[in-house]
Amino acid sequence: MHPSIVIREVVSQDKRYVLPPGAGSDAVHTAPTYGYAVCVLRTDRSEEGVGLAFTLGTGNPLVCEAIRHLAGKLVGQEIHALMAGFGRIFRTLADDAAYRWLGPHKGVVHLALAAITNACFDLWAKAHQVPLWKLLNDLSPEALLDAIDISYLEDVLPRAEALGILTQRDATRKDAEQILRTGYRGYDTSVGWFEYSDGQIRDNVRRAMDAGFTAMKLKVGSKDAGRDIRRAMLVREVAGDTATIMLDANQQWSLPDAIRICSALQPMNPYWIEEPTHPDDVQAHRTLADAIAPLRIALGEHVPNRVLFKNYLQTGAMSFNQADAVRVGGVAEYIAISLLSRKFNIPMVPHVGDMGQIHQHLVLFNHIRVGHEALFLEYIPHLRDHFVHPARVTGGFYQVPQEPGLSAALR
Incomplete structure (x- = not known):
């Protein structure tokens, strides 16, 4: 007790x-x-x-x-x-x-x-x-579902099916627990902020690679699409062909512009295009996904709740789910979205408004308990000195947090 x-x-x-x-x-x-x-x-x-x-x-x-x-x-x-x-x-x-x-x-x-x-x-x-990841991984399937709200999802994820996802995974999760020894791979967003000069981006890419990161992200969405294309090619040139590079437009393009610019960005082989157009426009993302395939779309930073995530998943408009537990209704709604995303076989790669503090727990839960592929977790170091227990990233990998709680306490 x-x-x-x-x-x-x-x-x-x-x-x-x-x-x-x-x-x-x-x-x-x-x-x-x-x-x-x-x-x-x-x-x-x-x-x-x-x-x-x-x-x-x-x-x-x-x-x-x-x-x-x-x-x-x-x-x-x-x-x-x-x-x-x-x-x-x-x-x-x-x-x-x-x-x-x-x-x-x-x-x-x-x-x-x-x-x-x-x-x-x-x-x-x-x-x-215990740390949050351990609590979530150790709860019974019934107790975990009692702690979340799946209302409005029952048409695609009834409670019995959510229970089945967790129960089935509990029988097969041993191999996934290897990640507790290796840590969870990170990707560096701080290399390519929008206002950084080309020279800063070059230096940041080299620094990130020296620190062990093999994946990184560049901010795009300029009024001058040529600037975006040039800078994306720059990152690819410095990072090399084997690096994983994502591009984030922060909802700046109309659908016609998104089709045109994404097509022009195809030659640098981005891993995904993030938030290419208005976050409420599910149909535009569906149309864009068809037009630019096989280039894939990531979104979720500005999708506010599980119902809109359901709509995106139903239409096949997203390839990567970026739900953020400090933007949707917290850990409870995030778990509901994770289960929903697992139902549709769309991986969870959260946006980290928390700077990765809470999400370092949630990605371990996603992988071990829900069965999501362990891809990588965004890393933004700017606020780490303000946390009592900052996320520890070594050699490009998040180390498993050990302190009780969800690592959100600020100094």
């Missing part, structure tokens, strides 16, 4: 971090401030639950206010009892009568739900005195 831990107080925190010049920039955000709206669950013991939602700074007060409103319902709850039926609690919070009109299930309110949910999972893992 694990000791009782009761939530006594909810605190929201506005955390913002100014980045070095050019760092974090993309075709939309040329000088971003990275930020987190933080939910802290204080308890009657020494343990605290800490959860993050990723923002770009100035929106933090709105999310923090929503955290305070929604999470008030958790005060007085004992964490083990809460998480035994957290799927129902998640649904109740997502459908809060006062705030649901502002979504539903997207925007400020859903980001607040992400921070709250992540804090609950953090506290749950700490109550078990």
Whole structure:
């Protein structure tokens, strides 16, 4: 038996971090401030639950206010009892009568739900005195499903089928656990931020390769497509033919432009094109996927909830699922999306608004427990000094975290 831990107080925190010049920039955000709206669950013991939602700074007060409103319902709850039926609690919070009109299930309110949910999972893992990846891998299939909400997914993923995915995997997962010895491969996004000069990109690519990275990403989406093509060819030239190179357009192209520019980028052999057009336009992505095949599309950073992920998966518009646990409704919704993606045989390669802190746990769960292929996890080092237990990447591989919780606590 694990000791009782009761939530006594909810605190929201506005955390913002100014980045070095050019760092974090993309075709939309040329000088971003990275930020987190933080939910802290204080308890009657020494343990605290800490959860993050990723923002770009100035929106933090709105999310923090929503955290305070929604999470008030958790005060007085004992964490083990809460998480035994957290799927129902998640649904109740997502459908809060006062705030649901502002979504539903997207925007400020859903980001607040992400921070709250992540804090609950953090506290749950700490109550078990294990890292999140181990908790998720050790729960029974029934207990895991009771902690998530699969409403609106039942037409393609009924509970019995989700249970079957987990039960079948539990019988065959031994080989997958080898990854706990090797670590999880990373890819370096910080080589090619949008505002970096060509010279910086060259130096960064060489530095990444020297550090053991064999995969990296370049930001594209310029008003001048020629700039994108030239810089993509530059990365390929410096990294060589065997390197894995991804291109990220941050939703900047119309469908006709996406077809034209992606076709022009084909010769440099990108592993994927990320977020090529508007994130709500499922049909445009389906049309684009057909037009540029065999070039593949990655998306999910700006897809806000499991229902839209279901639509993308149903249409075959994505080749890589980039759901982010600090952008959708936290770990609970991420797990639902992971199971859904497994049903459609689309690999999970999450976007890391958390800088890989929480997702280093979730990719181990994806691979060991759900059966997703272990591809790689995005690595962005800019905020690592602000975390109590920063993700450790050695030789291009995430090392397996050992501390209890989900690694979200900030200094």
